[in-house]
Amino acid sequence: MQIAARHLDKITIFDISGDIDLATSPILRKALLREFRELKVPRVVLNLGAVRYMDSSGVASLVEGLKASRDVGSRFILFGLNRTIREVLQLSKLVKIFEIYENEEQSVAP
């Protein structure tokens, strides 16, 4: 898995690629918690368009990010979910708790 960060005004956009699993999810978790807890970024957007696979540890990292965003009053947005990632989130029954958009334009809109 690789993470690249971009900054647009007061929004952080993480472009994620590869697999989010037991080996890599701690990296994603650490990056999300830093944005919310330390940097207090008002909006963090996750571009999952290039993610091939995500397991329950990846879902857990997203849930931790969501909780951290709520704790500091920030928004946590996902976009670019492919069929595999959407199936995993639906299987977790957690898909409804996330703010999910189709593309980046919608995700960074005021």
Next chain:
Amino acid sequence: MSRGSLLLRMELRSNPEMLCVVRNALGQLAATLGFSETECNAVVLAVDEALTNIIRHAYLGDVERPIEASFRRIHVPWEGQGRDALEIVLEDQGVTVNAKNLCGRALEDVRPGGLGLHFIRESMNTVEFSRRKGRNQLRLVKILHVPQKGS
């Protein structure tokens, strides 16, 4: 139930970095057997989660312990008729894992963790834990929903 034919056997270390190797091999195997894309994803997810549980709970994060995985094509009775299926058996030599302790959590409880076993049970038709001769064994079966030869 017939013993079935061995398709693939893997011996790996309990290193999380090996998970992607197993996923790639298993995805190819499931597709070759005729599973749909969604079914392939489900089988891969279930085995990945099962291996994750072995690494985390049976081996407590030790990355050098052995895991054996065997994959067989079997024929099983299913809903009144015989069906081909993929049987996956995972074995480890870790601490005894009480399935009741892996019961996960209520899905409406929004918190990280506890999803792995839920994913396994939702993805597979049969999920059986056992402990034999100092080894944990997990048997998973996925029914192949394609027309049977001769039917």
